[in-house]
Amino acid sequence: MPEYTAPEPPFMENNKYGYRVNILNPYIAHIYDQYKEKHDIPLHFPPSDAQRLDFECIEIPHLEKRFGVKAPPPNIPPRIASNIPMDLLKAIYGSDRITALDIKPPAEAESTDTEEDIKK
Numbered sequence: 001m002p003e004y005t006a007p008e009p010p011f012m013e014n015n016k017y018g019y020r021v022n023i024l025n026p027y028i029a030h031i032y033d034q035y036k037e038k039h040d041i042p043l044h045f046p047p048s049d050a051q052r053l054d055f056e057c058i059e060i061p062h063l064e065k066r067f068g069v070k071a072p073p074p075n076i077p078p079r080i081a082s083n084i085p086m087d088l089l090k091a092i093y094g095s096d097r098i099t100a101l102d103i104k105p106p107a108e109a110e111s112t113d114t115e116e117d118i119k120k
Contacts, residue, residue, distance in 0.1 A: 010067045017049065018076030021056045021063065031059060050084050057091050 008025040023032045033043055035055045041047045047055070053076070060071045074092050081089060 010063050010069060011071045013072045014075075016077070017052075018074065018080055019052060019056065020071050020074065021059060027066075028059075028063065035059075049080050050088060053084060053092060054088055057088065 008022050010022055010025050010028060011020055012022045013020075021028060021032075023029055032055060035041075035058070036043055036047060039047075039051065041051060046052075064070055076084070076089075076092070
């Protein structure tokens with residue numbers, strides 16, 4: 001008889017991209033595919049960070065209720081957060097916390113280009 005393996009947990013902690021929802025969980029994988037279809041994201045192609053975080057923002061309250069487990073707090077790395085629309089970051093963190101974390105929207109994020117690069 002094969003050994004029983006527990007299903008994948010619904011949430012992850014300390015993901016290097018700041019993702020909290022475990023898309024390897026079979027239930028979540030199914031609703032993730034539905035999200036991708038609804039938003040015209042090819043099933044065989046990974047979504048952008050903003051698309052993935054949008055999915056998580058929409059689904060976390062539902063998943064917490066379904067699995068009876070709280071999602072870990074958001075912890076999106078600055079290099080990723082600086083490319084996420086501000087309204088999505090506010091939905092994930094809350095407006096007050098965005099200010100405290102000093103996360104800047106893409107237009108305000110510091111550029112690595114020098115003045116010479118811009119002139120070219």
